[in-house]
Amino acid sequence: xxxxxxxxxxxxxxxxxxxxxxxxxxxxxxxxxxxxxxxxxxxxxxxxxxxxxxxxxxxxxxxxxxxxxxxxxxxxxxxxxxxxxxxxxxxxxxxxxxxxxxxxxxxxxxxxxxxxxxxxxxxxxxxxxxxxxxxxxxxxxxxxxxxxxxxxxxxxxxxxxxxxxxxxxxxxxxxxxxxxxxxxxxxxxxxxxxxxxxxxxxxxxxxxxxxxxxxxxxxxxxxxxxxxxxxxxxxxxxxxxxxxxxxxxxxxxxxxxxxxxxxxxxxxxxxxxxxxxxxxxxxxxxxxxxxxxxxxxxxxxxxxxxxxxxxxxxxxxxxxxxxxxxxxxxxxxxxxxxxxxxxxxx
Numbered sequence: 446x447x448x449x450x451x452x453x454x455x456x457x458x459x460x461x462x463x464x465x466x467x468x469x470x471x472x473x474x475x476x477x478x479x480x481x482x483x484x485x486x487x488x489x490x491x492x493x494x495x496x497x498x499x500x501x502x503x504x505x506x507x508x509x510x511x512x513x514x515x516x517x518x519x520x521x522x523x524x525x526x527x528x529x530x531x532x533x534x535x536x537x538x539x540x541x542x543x544x545x546x547x548x549x550x551x552x553x554x555x556x557x558x559x560x561x562x563x564x565x566x567x568x569x570x571x572x573x574x575x576x577x578x579x580x581x582x583x584x585x586x587x588x589x590x591x592x593x594x595x596x597x598x599x600x601x602x603x604x605x606x607x608x609x610x611x612x613x614x615x616x617x618x619x620x621x622x623x624x625x626x627x628x629x630x631x632x633x634x635x636x637x638x639x640x641x642x643x644x645x646x647x648x649x650x651x652x653x654x655x656x657x658x659x660x661x662x663x664x665x666x667x668x669x670x671x672x673x674x675x676x677x678x679x680x681x682x683x684x685x686x687x688x689x690x691x692x693x694x695x696x697x698x699x700x701x702x703x704x705x706x707x708x709x710x711x712x713x714x715x716x717x718x719x720x721x722x723x724x725x726x727x728x729x730x731x732x733x734x735x736x737x738x739x740x741x742x743x744x745x746x747x748x749x750x751x752x753x754x755x756x757x758x759x760x761x762x763x764x765x766x767x768x769x770x771x772x773x774x775x776x777x778x779x780x781x782x783x784x785x786x787x788x789x790x791x
Contacts, residue, residue: 450481450523455787456575457768458510462500465769468510472577479579480532481523482539485594487573487785488516488602489775491627491712493566497772503715505568513768514785515541515565517573518597521585528582538597540584540604540741541565541573557608557736564736574768576787586741589749595762595784596748596755602782603753604740605629605710606636612734613683613708617641622681624669624697625688625711626654628758628781631661633685633710638662639752642683648676648693651778661754669693676700689713695720701729709733758782 454472459465475481492502493513500507518538524530544551544559551559566572588597606629615621621637623630626649637645647658648667655666667676669692677699684697689711698707698720707729724731747753761783763771768785775783 454576455765456512456571457514457765457785459497459507459513460510461507462496462498465497465772467765467768470575473579475523475525475528475579477525477527478581478583479525480521480528480537480582480585482517482519482537482578482580482585483522484517484573484576484578484787485519485536486517486598487514487787488595488598489514489771489783489785490516490602493572494772494776496566497769502712507568509569511566511568512571512574513566514572514574515567516598516601517541517565517578518588518594518600519578522577524582532582532585535585535587536590536592536594536597537585538588538592538600538741538745539565539573539578539580540586541580541601542584542736543581555738557738574765574785574787576765586745588745592745592748593756594786595759595782598784599755599758599782600741600744600748602629602632603636603744603747603755604737605734606632607740607743607747608734608737609633609685609708609710610636610640612732613685613706615640615642615683618643619683620644620681621646621683621685622676622679622697622700623647623658623663623685623687624693625649625686625690626651626658626666627687629710630654630685630687631657631758631781632753633687634658634661634663635753636747637683637685639747646679646681648672648696649688653778657781661757669696681705684708685710687711691717698723698729698731701727703727704729706730707732755782759784762786
């Protein structure tokens, strides 16, 4: 016999910029098409840090208390009326979004671009720094036993890397430049390899992050300042720009061979000057990605088969009472992925 579920849970709540507190909240009740997940692990994303420090990201403003965290996994403990009860007890990774089923974008398959999207930890939608969350059942993906709770949570940033690689058309023989060796850059490096890239070069300003890139399989690393001239002359097929830094965008574009593809992944300045003659004369394709769609099955298989290492990204673990410290720790150059574990902390 299953133990009855609690009626209250603990959640870490951002009340305003710079203020995070733990509150007791009702355990959410799953709607007919949803599952209730006991959260095992949640990764901290740069967007969580930005909301904590600034209270906003662009047009998304924290105007009322908000639960942060959108990289999550856990165990299904209850299901809605229309969901197979056999799913209770299933370990899952959460795709943290809810698009409108009838928008033009959703109907075309690009549901990540749905203008009516409800996304975890994007005001006013609460995220997963809590003991329990609900999600539509088809966005709770079963994970095998050889995938850890942390890795189940990190399928979300892995999905960003997969979306970028797909947009870039990376395939066998591709030569790829990744600018920025933070968490997404390290993931993008691994995904490029898994998609068949035969050379992956990573640039970053920080020596420790360049060393991390080598440890995760980069063929070469470059200092974005000291090796600037070499960087711009590389002649690569693909740029995955993961830093958001304006100089990296410009240098990365110059590093592309004719007919190269640049995918802008990192968030940076709202506006930057682009070298239009370079883009025209080399017929470069410059595009971006916004989240992901239809990536979770691929992400799970890449981790299950050992082609991508997510556990190796984890550099710290904290409990719900330590979210503020975790947010600050995640900004260190030695940090890749800091995890919140609502059940047991570190």
